[in-house]
Amino acid sequence: MGDKGRNPAIAENLDGAGAFVIVCDHASNRIPKECEPFGLSNDVLSTHIAWDPGALGVARHLSATLDAPLFWPDVSRLVIDCNRSPDADSLIVVESEGRAVPANRGLSAQERARRLDRIHAPYHAAIEACLRRRVDARLPTALIAIHSFAPVYFGKARPWQVGIVFGSDRRLADFLIGALKVEPALAVGVNEPYSPADHVYYTVERHAGPRHLPAAMVEICNDEIGDEAGQRSWADRLAKIHVAANRSIAGASHAAV
Numbered sequence: 001m002g003d004k005g006r007n008p009a010i011a012e013n014l015d016g017a018g019a020f021v022i023v024c025d026h027a028s029n030r031i032p033k034e035c036e037p038f039g040l041s042n043d044v045l046s047t048h049i050a051w052d053p054g055a056l057g058v059a060r061h062l063s064a065t066l067d068a069p070l071f072w073p074d075v076s077r078l079v080i081d082c083n084r085s086p087d088a089d090s091l092i093v094v095e096s097e098g099r100a101v102p103a104n105r106g107l108s109a110q111e112r113a114r115r116l117d118r119i120h121a122p123y124h125a126a127i128e129a130c131l132r133r134r135v136d137a138r139l140p141t142a143l144i145a146i147h148s149f150a151p152v153y154f155g156k157a158r159p160w161q162v163g164i165v166f167g168s169d170r171r172l173a174d175f176l177i178g179a180l181k182v183e184p185a186l187a188v189g190v191n192e193p194y195s196p197a198d199h200v201y202y203t204v205e206r207h208a209g210p211r212h213l214p215a216a217m218v219e220i221c222n223d224e225i226g227d228e229a230g231q232r233s234w235a236d237r238l239a240k241i242h243v244a245a246n247r248s249i250a251g252a253s254h255a256a257v
């Protein structure tokens with residue numbers, strides 16, 4: 001079967017009744033058949049320019065532990081970046097970290113619209129529908145985005161094992177940062193290695209912002225989560241912190257009433 005009819009918006013544990021919803025925008029490095037020849041080798045497609053290695057493994061373990069719905073697009077961010085606004089220059093890149101992406105050069109408006117319509121729109125519609133249903137059912141809901149970053153960027157080593165990225169609502173982020181910093185072995189980035197100014201906060205802002213849901217983006221260095229054991233260990237660590245964060249945020253909102 002070709003993948004023409006395949007919906008690339010994947011939802012797992014959709015009826016999960018825990019207090020979190022998880023998104024993993026860069027889970028996949030898949031190039032759909034209709035975008036081939038894409039012009040990049042499998043070696044290149046296995047690197048972080050095509051996806052966030054290890055992030056889906058962490059997100060799945062976390063989804064199971066927190067009983068959280070999980071959403072991810074099964075398409076490489078080089079085809080279309082679901083964590084970018086439809087009008088962002090970086091939605092469909094013609095180069096990434098100095099490497100040309102041949103299939104995206106001179107892309108027609110029609111093909112750009114097709115990728116938006118086939119990949120970006122259904123992914124965000126699925127998240128939207130889930131959040132609407134949960135808010136209508138008065139289920140407490142916070143949004144977590146799981147990403148990974150490369151330990152070296154343009155030749156420069158990054159010092160962090162994990163970074164927490166957040167916008168104006170700091171409820172969840174402050175709790176995560178405080179809890180992670182308790183571990184002396186961890187260097188914790190605060191709006192590092194990216195911040196909302198880098199346009200990386202699109203999915204979280206789009207869905208959590210208007211509903212005032214607690215939300216944060218967790219960026220894990222990909223050398224921490226290169227295998228199943230690392231992914232499980234980070235998911236366990238994050239799950240414990242998120243359970244405590246939920247208790248604290250719920251307590252604070254009761255106190256405010």
Ligand SMILES: [Zn+2]
Nearest residue numbers: 026052147148
């Ligand atoms: Zn990412």
